[in-house]
Amino acid sequence: MLQVRALLPQDYAAVQAIYQQGIDFGFATFQTAVLSWDEWDSCMLPQCRLLALLDGQVVGWAALSAVSSRPVYRGVADVSIYIAKNARGKGVGLQLLQRLVAESEQQGFWTLQAGIFPENQASMALHRRNGFQLLGVHNKLGQLNGEWRDVVLMERRSEVVGV
Numbered sequence: 001m002l003q004v005r006a007l008l009p010q011d012y013a014a015v016q017a018i019y020q021q022g023i024d025f026g027f028a029t030f031q032t033a034v035l036s037w038d039e040w041d042s043c044m045l046p047q048c049r050l051l052a053l054l055d056g057q058v059v060g061w062a063a064l065s066a067v068s069s070r071p072v073y074r075g076v077a078d079v080s081i082y083i084a085k086n087a088r089g090k091g092v093g094l095q096l097l098q099r100l101v102a103e104s105e106q107q108g109f110w111t112l113q114a115g116i117f118p119e120n121q122a123s124m125a126l127h128r129r130n131g132f133q134l135l136g137v138h139n140k141l142g143q144l145n146g147e148w149r150d151v152v153l154m155e156r157r158s159e160v161v162g163v
Helices: 009-025 037-043 092-106 121-129
Strands: 002-006 050-054 057-066 076-083 111-116 133-144 147-157
Touching: 002 092, 009 037, 009 050, 009 057, 009 076, 050 092, 057 092, 076 092, 076 121, 092 111, 092 121, 111 121, 111 133, 121 133, 121 147
Parallel strands: 076 111
Antiparallel strands: 002 050, 050 057, 057 076, 111 147, 133 147
16 A cells, blocks of 8 residues: 655655665666755755655655745746655556645645656656656756766646646
8 A cells, every 4th residue: 555645854764765776777866876864855845745655665755846046936846756666667656746746736836847867758757647748858968977968857837826
């Protein structure tokens, strides 16, 4: 049985393990090392931090980060979502992202955006299933391990908030 609940500081060891799997995957993040709790906590927004548990085991997490500190962008956030390797393809990402979208709207966010490596087709499909649309591709946006990487930009505009 899948449960989605608020992510708490004491959950961070499990979050780190899943985050490391994302780094090892090679198509999930520009990060090359897992952040400490203090680093992660300072770069993620305090609201909309979620944890997915399947049969009591942590199998995924999602959180939002601000795209800007300017007040005009207070309702725009960047999505981070990571699913444990052994839980991929089981609907965990779908339920986790659905809950993140719902909670983000309750918190007043009108736009969610995601930057995804083009090789990560599963993530792009997951975001499309949750109302995200393709905006375009940032060509050679950043380097990962000395290689220039493109990033697909996807966005979801709320039909409830900011209309």
